[in-house]
Amino acid sequence: MVTVSDLSYSYSAATAIRFPDFSVGKGEHFLLLGESGSGKTTLLHLMGGLIRNYSGSVRVDGTELSGLSETGLDRFRGQKIGFVFQRNHLIGALTVEKNLMLAPFLAGLTIDGKRVEEVLSGLGLEDKRHSKVTELSQGQAQRVAIARALINKPAILFADEPTSALDDKNCNRVIQLLLDAAGEHGSTLIVATHDLRLKEKIKNQIQLV
């Protein structure tokens, strides 16, 4: 599903970073481990198609990402990839429901009201459907962010430090949600983290140094 080979990326002329070669198969779950500053987020962005100007090769679902145009990459992201970020980044101006509906709208997919309901109830948020996102607790907001990443049934789910701000109870809950959701649709899951609590949940690991 994701194949990285000979990949390097330069932030500026002076600083460049090289990544190890690895390959993640369809439906596999991987942990991307490394200290802060080791390039976890950058690698995640490279694989997620948020950065184009790299050297080497990143193939996602058989497509070399640098070969896509800016707009092509936008479409690719919308239809194949779901992101969960450390800070949940919900759109404050919209309700929970509208936040979820934004994902298929921006990806150019049809919006299915039933799917919104299904995802919300799967995460125990059906009563929050019309709430403002500013009224949610941090745990609830994180679950809405996961719901938004899942709504398009992405082939690959990237999570960037999804648990580092959460306590043990919520941490377990969130990682379990991610694993369940990925399992349900056969999605590939890659979690970038320095949170050691996750090591026992996901056995496949890529270590960055």
Add this chain to the structure above:
Amino acid sequence: MSLFILVWNYLRARPLNTAINVVLLSLGIAVITILLLFNGQLEEKITKNSRGIDLVVGAKGSPLQLILCNIFHIDFPTGNISLREAEKISRNRLIKKAIPLALGDSYRSYRIVGTTRAYADLYKSELATGDWWNTGLEVVIGANVQRMTNLKPGDQFASAHGLSDGGHSHNDHLYIVTGILERNNTVLDNLILTSVESIWEMHDETDGETGIVEHQEHQEHDSSFVASRLVPSVAAGDSTKELTSILIQYRSPLGAVQLPRFINSQSSLQAASPAFETARLFSILGVGADILMGFGYILIVISGLSIFIALYNSLKERRYDMAIMRSMGASRTKLFVAILMEGGLLTLLGSVTGLLMGHGVLAILPAFLEETQKAGITGLVFYSKEWIILAGSLLLGLCCALIPAIQAYRTDISRVLAGN
């Protein structure tokens, strides 16, 4: 979900900011709309009221006053002119039509105008009910006069000397209403029309009621009687009767070249051109209108700046939103369009509110100001220029949103999401 819903929700999420921008712009637009409607209607009225009148001849004094008094019936007369002199001028071969006017009396501040039927014909006025006046203190009243005084055909009233309320009233003689004019949105709506003789009779109080009748009988028996061109019941060359003015229509454009100069230099009379004097009046009033207009434009420019600042600042807060939307598959163009839409929607809201406010003010104004009601100013008139206002403010919104939109277009998703 659509781009519009997204933009609309962003505007609603900052109600105070949105409201201030809308109000600021709408005030500027309202000022300009009011001026546009007011000036437009005033100009229409003026051209309508002075159509067919090429020249006004009256006593020496201010030419503007002559026009204001004899065409628009708002200022006071410059004085009287003798019928004989007026007649001499009206015989000029360059004149096609000369209509006498005798002013001086009013009823409840509505002016009584002594004239001939030609005056009503000038405005293509028709009777709504009743008959035209004949001799002997019969009057026909305008539509507004009827509405405000509730006079009906057959009613009698005493006029007051002077043109405003509270003058000495002519209680000895009563006018009798014979007809009511149809509303035609000219100055006639606010006038009471009668014959010149009636005005004379009213002021000829020493002569008694029968004065004119005797006069007429006497003249009709006289074989050498030549009727005056202006007031046929009087002999040509009568030296005692007076008028306020005569309205003149030229026979040929040559009249415009020769007549005013001839009258102003050769006689004790004064000639004034309505077209020239109203243009002069507008250039005087125009200064005030220009200042107001400038004020309106300043408000619009300020609101433009305010919208720019609001969008620019809110975009800083929304950098993460932008990046997230990009990560979900939104193209750069989509975000660019969304920001432009936000600016456009703001100014569209502002200008629609402003246009409504402008029309609203002019719709309410006549209820408080009798003068605007008399002038027939309403808020229910729409000019095509209002589309230009609407389009212009939309353009303003797009311009203000352009720089923020370009910034949104250029957002480096990865960098924003990584938090540096």
